[in-house]
Amino acid sequence: MPHIEVDGKRIEVNEEGFLAHPEEWNEETARLLAKAEEGLEALTAEHWAVVRFIREYYMEKNLAPMVRKMCQATGFPLMKIYDLFPSGPAKGACKVAGLPKPDGCV
Amino acid sequence: MKEGRLRTYEPGDNVQRFLDLLGRRITRSLAVSMTACVHCGLCAESCHYFLARPDDPTMAPVWKADQIRKIFKKYIDWTGRVAPWWVKAGSLRDDEDLNRLKNIVFGSCSACRRCTYNCPMGVDTGLLVRFTRGLLTELGIVPEGVFNVSRDQWETGNQMAVTEQDYLETLEWMRDEVRTELGTASVDIPVDKPDCEVLYTINPREIKFDPRSIAHAAKVFHAAGESWTLPKWGWDQTNFGLFSGDDKLGAYVARNVYEAAERLRAKRIVISECGHGYRSTRWEGYNWADYDQKLPTESVVVTLKRYLGEGRIAVDPSRNPDAVTFHDSCNIARSGDLVEEPRWVLRRVCTDFREMFPNRRENFCCTGGGGLLSMAEYRPLRLEVAKIKAEQLRATGAKLVCTMCHNCVDGLNDVIKHYKLPMRVVQVLELVSNALVVPGRNETKKTAR
Numbered sequence A: 001m002p003h004i005e006v007d008g009k010r011i012e013v014n015e016e017g018f019l020a021h022p023e024e025w026n027e028e029t030a031r032l033l034a035k036a037e038e039g040l041e042a043l044t045a046e047h048w049a050v051v052r053f054i055r056e057y058y059m060e061k062n063l064a065p066m067v068r069k070m071c072q073a074t075g076f077p078l079m080k081i082y083d084l085f086p087s088g089p090a091k092g093a094c095k096v097a098g099l100p101k102p103d104g105c106v
Numbered sequence B: 001m002k003e004g005r006l007r008t009y010e011p012g013d014n015v016q017r018f019l020d021l022l023g024r025r026i027t028r029s030l031a032v033s034m035t036a037c038v039h040c041g042l043c044a045e046s047c048h049y050f051l052a053r054p055d056d057p058t059m060a061p062v063w064k065a066d067q068i069r070k071i072f073k074k075y076i077d078w079t080g081r082v083a084p085w086w087v088k089a090g091s092l093r094d095d096e097d098l099n100r101l102k103n104i105v106f107g108s109c110s111a112c113r114r115c116t117y118n119c120p121m122g123v124d125t126g127l128l129v130r131f132t133r134g135l136l137t138e139l140g141i142v143p144e145g146v147f148n149v150s151r152d153q154w155e156t157g158n159q160m161a162v163t164e165q166d167y168l169e170t171l172e173w174m175r176d177e178v179r180t181e182l183g184t185a186s187v188d189i190p191v192d193k194p195d196c197e198v199l200y201t202i203n204p205r206e207i208k209f210d211p212r213s214i215a216h217a218a219k220v221f222h223a224a225g226e227s228w229t230l231p232k233w234g235w236d237q238t239n240f241g242l243f244s245g246d247d248k249l250g251a252y253v254a255r256n257v258y259e260a261a262e263r264l265r266a267k268r269i270v271i272s273e274c275g276h277g278y279r280s281t282r283w284e285g286y287n288w289a290d291y292d293q294k295l296p297t298e299s300v301v302v303t304l305k306r307y308l309g310e311g312r313i314a315v316d317p318s319r320n321p322d323a324v325t326f327h328d329s330c331n332i333a334r335s336g337d338l339v340e341e342p343r344w345v346l347r348r349v350c351t352d353f354r355e356m357f358p359n360r361r362e363n364f365c366c367t368g369g370g371g372l373l374s375m376a377e378y379r380p381l382r383l384e385v386a387k388i389k390a391e392q393l394r395a396t397g398a399k400l401v402c403t404m405c406h407n408c409v410d411g412l413n414d415v416i417k418h419y420k421l422p423m424r425v426v427q428v429l430e431l432v433s434n435a436l437v438v439p440g441r442n443e444t445k446k447t448a449r
């Protein structure tokens, strides 16, 4: 199983760097994923607003929310999501929120 | 869901089923590719898998194709039946062998057809690979990602299972964004409007994760004074049938688009920037769906070129001052014959356009082709062989790499991230939208990146 190592901790991920066991996600994992995969040294309140929403949506519907929903829930304009997560909503934000890789051409 | 179209794996005599299908489906042109190879090895040098792993014979296109050829020779071709040892015919024993075949045709080939383009005998290895994928798909022996996306496309009409409500809401949202940006309520993103000049079709990824491109398109259509619409149904121009080799899925998805154009009496179909969608909708789909092509079907880049050529939109290239290079998508250049148009546009909307080498029909794949982006299990090999692409990109010294394919955007982003290249990926619409001079608008305002 591939894994990443950050701050002396080891996280199991899939080949794409998405959490191998999405159910094992916690805030510490989010912080580590953000650092390793998105190059983010710290998560701000704005990052957390997006991540928490995605997480809740996923727990409820077992589905990644579309970016429209992320913006609606947080009140952020579209560009803000790309500013916060360099790899974008799917490979950035959803990854930090511990979701499995979304299906399709992404 | 269309009845029984998506096959799930069932244990049983899959080898026999595979051979039956092979015998039934083989065509004249495939038979030529099965038999014409003289094993000169020239194709090896054209494949990024082999170039990155020159000591591994299993990476050569001819080896990959031989795994299919061996089966064909043993069971179908008379030379193999009469003298199997002579033509090196191989046998297929069990599901384990089929699985191995799956890993070859899905996992070690991005179906980019660069080898095909470089074969002196006209052997179409890309076609052989797709054909074999199709046989395996029929048995449900496919990578999970391909299965899931195909299922969504069968069941919902689009590959990301976007609901109609989500689709419409996102379009309204983007309409409002462009209205705010341009400061006018006259901008619209019409849905299901009859008798338009243009029926615009998109990639579900644009709705679900990256609607910026829809806003860019709306802005340009507005500036050009175009009469255009998106359809409420039949808007997904991507087509996983191309990747899975399933012509029936290919036909279903393409037909949805063609019928939308007919229903709305549009004058032409315009396809947003997507390589495999372009190839499927513009070229392959009419055959898969057995549909008579009455309307012109074009890439939005061709539309942009027309607007610029006819003076329908004005641009200021100094707004795109960074060095831009262009990545030809395999499905657009090699397999779609669209080569000079994007360059023509880029030279007008940027100040520093530079080619990468090789380019045009000889360009290397972004490495994510053939649906590989949806198959996580093959990613380590994909990124390893992406070394070739990374070197090619780095040599340009460009800050931006432009491509007219959403799939290539993600493929290239993976390469850039993995090899730490100081580059960003953009698309043609984004650069045109950036450079667009909209009359009466406060021009000091920066447009969305």
Ligand code: SF4
Pocket: B036, B037, B038, B039, B040, B041, B042, B043, B044, B061, B062, B118, B119, B120, B121, B122, B123, B125
């Ligand atoms: S270049 Fe053509 S003929 Fe030569 S080995 Fe490759 S497929 Fe066969």
Ligand code: SF4
Pocket: B046, B047, B048, B049, B060, B061, B064, B108, B109, B110, B111, B112, B113, B114, B115, B116, B125, B126
């Ligand atoms: S189609 Fe492309 S990836 Fe596949 S064998 Fe040929 S050159 Fe290699």
Ligand code: SF4
Pocket: B110, B111, B112, B275, B276, B328, B329, B330, B331, B332, B364, B365, B366, B367, B368, B369, B370, B405, B407, B408, B411
């Ligand atoms: S993803 Fe892009 S470069 Fe790769 S095969 Fe498709 S069109 Fe080609």
